[in-house]
Amino acid sequence: MKPRSIFLAFLLGLLLVMVPLGFRQWLPDQISAQTPPAEAPKKTPAEEEDSEPEKPQFKPFDEVVHGATRSPGLFALYQNKKTGKLFAEIQPDQLERNYLAAMTLESGLGERGIYSGLPLGDFLFTFCRVNNGIQFVIPNTFFRAQAGTPMARSVDRSFSDSVLEVLPIRSIHPQRKSILVDLTPLLLSDLPGLTPVLASYLKSSYTIDASKSYLSQAKAFPLNVEIESIFGFSGGEGEGAMPSYIAALPDSRSFNLRVRYSFSKLPENNGYHPRLADDRIGYFISAFKDLDDDTPRQAFVRYINRWNLEKKDPTAAISAPKKPIVFWLENTIPVEHRDAVREGVLLWNRAFEKIGFKDAIEVRQMPDKADWDPADVRYNTIRWFNSTDAIFAMGPSRVNPLTGEILDADVMVSADFVRSLKQDYRSLVEQNQMSTAPFAAHLTGNSNLCNYGMAARSLKRHSAKTQQPAVPKLRFGSHLGNYQDLCYGLDAAKQFAVGNMALSMFQNVLPSSPEMKNYVHEFVRELIAHEIGHTLGLRHNFHGSAMLKPEELNNTAITQKNGLVASVMDYNPVNLAPQGTKQGDFFTSVIGPYDEWAIEYGYTPIDAIVPQAETRILDKIAQRAPEPALAYATDEDVSSFLDPKVNVFDLSGDLLTYTQWQMDNAREMWKKVDRRYPSQGESFNEVRVAFDAVFDYYFQYSLFLTDYIGGQFFNRYRYGDAKGRLPFESVPLAQQRQALAVLQKNVFNEETFRFSPEFLNKLAPSRWSHWGTEPSSNLDYPIHDNILFLQSMVLADLLSYDRLARLRDAELKTEPGQAMMIPELFDTLQTSIWGDVMQPAGDRIKLSGLRRALQREYMNTLIAMVLRQSDAPEDARTIARYELKQLHGRLDRAMRKVDDKDLYTKAHLEEAHDRIGKALEARLQSQ
Structure with a gap:
């Protein structure tokens, strides 16, 4: 070949x-x-269907729904009680359309975060047909582009939707062409994601038991359907498995949770126009990326969350709304609190009247035999709930994420807010609600801003080094497992309790007196006003409590006209008048100037078709931001601990003066507790509870003062709003020095904590031991440890890395001589804490146990800096070494002035001398 x-x-x-x-x-x-x-x-199923003669694929419609009860509405529902099946009839024009889903925990466990009424999440969903199934899809609303454009096609291909379930088609109606699907697999699956959260919170694995789970009720209405699932959970099954101990359950191996699903139609062509957000004013936001806009600064479009409120008569200066915002008082609210709740809701009408709305908000009472449920999305409700270990309130709302329109809102309030804080209750709270805190035995709040009090600083400082196990959160922005959305909390209840004690001690008011009932009324009214503000779209404003001067706080001619605070959206404390001053309002009776301004921005009627056309009018409103009463700071601002006027449960524009007042009040209350507690026939545990309540109050105000050191006032307004004003303004040096002086006098001075032996020996713990309460493991009261903990928390905050770094930076941010420097802080603390040694006043040095403990804490902190065992700026390390060297030199002389019989002082000073010497030597050797 x-x-x-x-x-x-x-x-x-x-x-x-x-x-x-x-x-x-x-x-x-x-x-x-x-x-x-x-x-x-081989051909795909779709190709087989196209190429072969059509075969009957589904059973006849009537045969599938035989025996089921039909409920016509948005989606016609067919519920068969015998089989447990629930079918939904989806019309052809209901496919590929957005609807709103909302999930609510209708029944809970009453402890450990599993409470009735908690929102489990809300989201848009779409029914999409693919072959012989209906996909339950959550559309991706984070990225958008104008329909029909190349960018819109790119967005569709770049970002995915979420398909949560595929519902098999059971039948197609021969005439209506409607599709029948079985909702049972979707609604009895763990759609809310309860299982991982239960495992985390209950510290044991619980799973859904299909044999105990079922669909309870299903109702359809023209604009929504309401379905309730009963989930039976079982735990402790299998070899070696143990259920968690749940005190509120008769048997911890099993429990039921009820979940309410609300599927509703989104409003269409209802006249609502989205409104653009402004960071000078605090609204919750619905945000997305506009990928049609190539300007980097304009990538995000942010709409505020608000109700669709329109005037019935647009030409009238004041008009009733076409559709008022109606809140229903649930029939679980105690009768004695309903007037206060009603007043708290209606306080907001004053703000709406100023922008032209008459009775924008209405309040109605839910009948005892109502034929509707509070979780029904057609009703905005205020609900009371009970638990064994929770004190909080919350005001969440359901929002259309495409536009920011609020569609539904419910307020939840713990019944425990206005109950006496007895020891058996407190102990359970501290065991469960605070168990995740690093100093769980001492802290009085948990890691979120709603229960944060004194604990937040410690948690913030330790969070980088001490990683707490992550708590799984439910899908869709759920509130279960997400306590950032809970309001007030245990600290608010403690404010209420201290005010209650002050009223009793300073004014001899009896629990059943009209004065005490009015006090409770004031508290509930402000609490509700705060939560209603959230349901109107408003975020927290932690600058609101700084509006008035201390001397104005008890002038009711001022407070009942303008408010005790600039905003009810702050966490406002009880206002206690200083000794010798007539008591004014305990809590604010009106919404403040900031609240009215925020409503003006969000709800002023503006005749514009697109949001951008409103900007000129809205900017004119927002430019008022520099007015002192309109200052705004929210959760992200308070957690930095930078601005001494931005805190929770603080009061007045001069916190230095007000703090001294409250510390004086606390000392006076301790004296009265010593003299008057317990009452005849009462347990000595009452003395311990009262002592701790006052101690917490004292602790709270001690920590406010550290923010002055190296602090800066932060302003949110924009360039041009206020000539000559910048975002950051340093706290004047005189105020920083005054804050240190107050701390020296009230925290680092042992005389502040001189209690009589008789008083301390009254502090007996509760000895009840049964479900729901456990006796304290320590019979005696750890007075030294508690005082040292207070002092060490303040000291650690003053010497934290952030604080010292701000002092270092202040040298560049202020004019020469106007900044407190690191050497001055160290020298002031050393003089205050080690003054007995540095400058002994008498012939002999004798140090008490409290003094020795504080000196040791200060010394250990500086040694840790010098030996690089803690974070600190380098300049701070060198100053720490210098201060230790100065102290070391004085210890030799001081030890000669100690009585030989005073072994405590002698051993303490010798140990300090040796440890400082070794630390200084180790520092030199390491170099």
């Missing part, structure tokens, strides 16, 4: 090998024709 023939044969063979591999289209027709055909590929 010739070489050419051999080559052609080889080529032909090669081509024949390539053909089955998919290269047939590359071959000439004549060669392709000579090649045996490859095996035909």
Whole structure:
């Protein structure tokens, strides 16, 4: 065979090998024709359906729904009680359309975060048909572009939706062409994601038991459907498994949770126009990325969350709304609190009247035999709930994420807010609600801003080094497992309790007196006003409590006209008048200037078709931001502990003066507790509870003062709003020095904590031991430890890395001589804490146990800096070494002034001398 023939044969063979591999289209027709055909590929189900004669795939509609009860509405529901099935009839024009889903925990466990009424999440969903199934889809609303554009096509391909379930089609109606799907698998699955959260909170694995789970009720209405699932959970099954101990359950191995699902139609062509947000004013936001806009600064579009409020008569200066915002008082609210709740809701009408709305908000009472449920999305409710270990309130709302329109809102309030804080209750709270805190035995709040009090600083400082296990959160922005959305909390209840004690001690008011009832009324009214503010779209404003001067706080001519605070959206404390001053309002009776301004921005009617057309009018409103009463700071601002006017449960624009007042009040209350507690026949535990309540109050105000050191006032307004004003303004040096002086006098001075032995020996713990309460493990009261903990928390905050870094930076941010420097802080603390040694006043040095403990804490902190065992700026380390060297030099002389019989002081000073010497030597050797 010739070489050419051999080559052609080889080529032909090669081509024949390539053909089955998919290269047939590359071959000439004549060669392709000579090649045996490859095996035909299998057809997909869709291709089979197209190519073969249509076969009956579904059972007849009437046969599938036989025996079921039909409920017509948005989606017609067919519930078969015998089989447990629930079918929904979806019309052809209801496919590929957005609807709103809302999930609510209708029944809980009453402890450990599992409480009735908690929102489990809300989200948009769409029914999409794919082959013989209906996909339950959550559309991706984070990225948007104008429909029909190339960018819109790119967005569709770049970002995915979320398909949570595929519902099999059971039948198609022959005339209506509507699709029948079985909702049972979706609604009895763990759609809310309860299982991982239960495992985390209950510290044990619980799973859904299908044999105990079922669909309870299903109702359909023209604009929504309401369905309730009963989930039976079981735990402790299997070899070696143990259920968690749940005190509120008769048997911890099993419990039920009820979940309410609300599926509703989104409003269409209802006249609502989204409104753009402004960071000078605090609203919750619905945000998305506009990928049609190439301007980097404009990538996000932010709409405020608000109700669709329109005037019935747009031409009238004041008009009733077309559709008022109606809140229903649930029939669980105690009768004695309903007037206060009603007043708290209606306080907001003053703000709406100023922008032209008459009775924008209405309040109605839910009948005792109402034929609707509070979780029904058609009703905005205020609900009371009970638990064994929770004190909080919350005002969440359901929002259309496409526009920011609020569609539904419910307020939850713990019944425990206005109950006496007895020891059995407090102990359970501290065991469960605070168990995740690093100093759980001492802290009085948990890691979120709603229960944060004194604990937040410690948690913030330790969070970088001490990683707490992550708590799994439910899907869809759920509130269960997400306590950032809970309001007030245990600290608010403690404010209420201290005010209650002050009223009793300073004014001899009895629990059943009109004065005490009015006090409770004031507290509940402000609490409700705060939560209603959230349901109107408003975020926290932790600058609101700084509006008045201390001397104005008890002038009711001022407070009942303008408010005790600039905003009810702050966490406002009880206002206790200083000794010798007539008591004014305990809590604010009106919404403040900031609240009215925020409502003006969010709800002023503006005749504009698109949001951008409103900007000129809205900017004019927002430019008032520099007015002192309109200052705004929210959760992200308070957690930095930078601005001494931005705190929770603080009061007045001069916290230095007000703090001294409250510390004086606390000391006076301790004296009265010593003299008057317990009452005849009462337990000595009452003394311990009262002592701790006052101690917490004292602790709270001690920590406020540290923010002055290296602090800066932060302003949110924009360039041009206020000439000559900048975002950051340093706290004047005189105020920083005054804050240190107050701390020296009230925290680092042992005389502040001189209690009589008789008083301390009254502090007996509760000894009840049964479900729901456990006796304290320590019978005696750890007075030294508690005082040292207070002092060490303040000291640690003053010497924290952030504080010292701010002092270092202040040297560049202020004019020469106007900044407190690191050496001054260290020198002031050392003089205050070690003054007995540095400058002994008498012939002899004798140090008490409290003094020795504080000195040791200060010394250990500086040694840790010097030995690089803690974070600190380098300049702070060198100053710490210098201060230790100065102290070391004075200890030799001080030890000669100690009585030989005073072994405590002698051993303490010798140890300090040796430890400082070794630390200084180790520092030099390491270099």
